[in-house]
Amino acid sequence: MENERRTRVILLACGSFNPITNMHLRMFELARDYLEDTGRYEVVQGILSAVGDGYKKQGLIEAFHRVKMARLATENSDWITVDAWESSQPEWVETAKVIRHHYSELTEAKQVGDDVDTVKYAKKRRIEGNYVESASDHNKKEATQLMLLCGADVLESFGIPNLWKEEDIAEIVGRFGLVCITRCGADPQKFIHRSDMLWKHRKNIHVVPEWVANEISATHVRRALRRGQSVRYLLPDNVLCYIHDNQLYSAESEQNNAGVVLAPLQKHAGDPAI
Template sequence: MAEETVARRTNSFSNPPNYSFISHRLNKTLRDSNKQPIVLVACGSFSPVTYLHLRMFEMAKDFVRQNTDFEIVGGYLSPVSDMYKKPGLLNARHRVNMCTLAAEQTSSWLMIDSWEAFQSYQRTAVVLDHFDYEINTVLGGVHTQSGEHRNVRVMLLAGSDLISTMSEPGVWSHADLDHILGRYGTFIIERAGSGMDQATDSLARWRSNIYLIPQLIQNDVSSTKVRLFLRRGLSVKYLLPAAVVEYIEENNLYLDDGPGTEKDKGKDSDVSGGSSRKALQS
């Protein structure tokens, strides 16, 4: 039944104009044939992308290596569409450009996928299906060093706010929760005082697919705080990758409080360290 559901979803995929799936940093050969290959996907506004967004992937990598039988073969940031309709959302072109600069200049394994960004709003469950389709159907998954084929498991990476919204009645549809947590699974970066125990209790059905990762060094940098600093003319150096800071300055982004934070038609948003989607995912 799950395979039939994914087949129906992939048959309805439509790509944005001139879209191609980026996979130049995807590791096509497993280092350890006893491990299950996984790809981490973080969905969010990334307006702008911060060091905490990037740090989430490194925390997950450490956790996976020390506590699981998974092997990470790639990591993706998937900026949300402009049609997400969150007030002040900076346009997708700028957000994708900033994420690309951050990934290419600070990481050796992270990539940006623009499929979600440059089209109508897509639910998280559909975004994960898209990655599954591109990696396992189009690219053919990965192989062991002896040549054995392996499908890659796509897993969502997010901040603790995600689990909080998933445990709220009426925010996510049960079908999407079952698809995201049941078929794929998620890594959640915990934050101090976030009350994860209560949130995960209400999601007990999928507990085996929810991996909670503690922040050993607390970091509360958020896109919201960064935008506030920028509007007040304060420095954001060392909060964001240097290339992202330069891009913001060159394009005069986040300078005012209006519906557009770019002088022409920019918009902005925040992800609070992950993928908080406060709308019914149905």
């Protein structure tokens, strides 16, 4: 009965995951603990969505490899899955559109009887799986909420000119909600206070403190790999093996997209609505 009074939540994390690190995975655990400790939410699923090659970020390796590493990293999780829709798009897709896509999938799932397994079932559910639901399951699905999960750096990037459209930010925080994990040197609450838009939707923004400081950065991991230094224990062992087996992250790969303007800056700089 207690869980039925809680809003069911699906956490969606969008990013490069270049490569995925243990901190990316920890974000999901921290967010779930925080939301469920409020007594208002039951987190039933986490989704990792890697950006496509069209994002044009320097050093970004092929989406195929990034998705494969994400799947290796989450293969032992009973609630975090990987979705390849965003990464498979030929052009860069705005985060707001990615969220809409997954919300549409959730809505369609309600109609056809698809659902997500909760952690108590101790069973990994892949997105394409189906099962026959009971009436009580269907009723609980009606309250399922999709939230964007991110780090404080993503929240603060809302202030970078032409990186985000204002209407997209308003939709993300106003319609869906945001769960932000803090990091050293960042003050999300101050940033929210300074932004009229974020302040307006502050009740939909959940700032989650990370008391055990962890500054693992994919950028630092790639630098260490280029220099032949150990990155063990910074990312899952099976991901590290995949990197070595496929000889990923070299001085050459770091020059991918060098000198190319990031896709959102290209698109939004010429948008008269910005």
